[in-house]
Amino acid sequence: MTDRDYQQFPDDDNGDVLWQMHQDGDDLTEAHEIEYSIAFTSQEQAEKCALFLLHEEQKISLFVDEESDLKEWIITIYMYMEPEYSDIVDLEEWVTKIAEQYQGVYDGWGCMAYVYDDEIEDDESPASLNS
Template identity: 80%
Template sequence: MSRDYEQFPDDDNGNVLWQMHEDGDDLDEAHEIEYSIAFTDQEQAERCALFLLNEEQKISLFQDDDSGVTEWIITIYVYMEPAYADIVDLEEWFTKIANQFQGEYDGWGCMAYVYDDEDEEENYPV
């Protein structure tokens, strides 16, 4: 099957969605997509987390020391069909929110379920 560049544009998001499609993932089914915002300041992370909760978003907040630099990571869980335009819209919204609280939008990812002869799970981070 040739790639439909209107559905799967030639950028990071389009490439990940195309790869998911090529791997057999059903993009017409809802997935729990995880969007991340990173902070160097705990107070700003907590303020942003409260803002997102007030916006009725499902989130988690944790401290990450793995990179040698302490960061606070907010993960926003959105249950949605992984459509390119919707992902781009949410990325823009989360980037705006991240900037408002001196954080940095850090991408999205989701578990993909591929059903072949054997059930397999793959993780697609962007």
């Protein structure tokens, strides 16, 4: 196990997630599809925000979260980028400002892990959750 580089992985939530990805063997030099989410209690505001983001040429999805206690509309913005700390922080600030403009709440980011196992043979498939 290597020591954490606090320049690359600062001591906060974003740094912790990126450090965990690195520890898990995720290649952070590869571009990932990172998802930033905004939650809305108003369908009208969610749709206005979605339209704005589409005009900004962003790849998005909009769905209703029926599972939450109060009905929420969730916009997910999909950014294809290297998961680099300062870029993530900058995008969080941008998404937070947009969320506030449309009475939404920034709800965090996430992405799929990109872990490659060099020992996989041609006839083997990568490990999956379906065992």
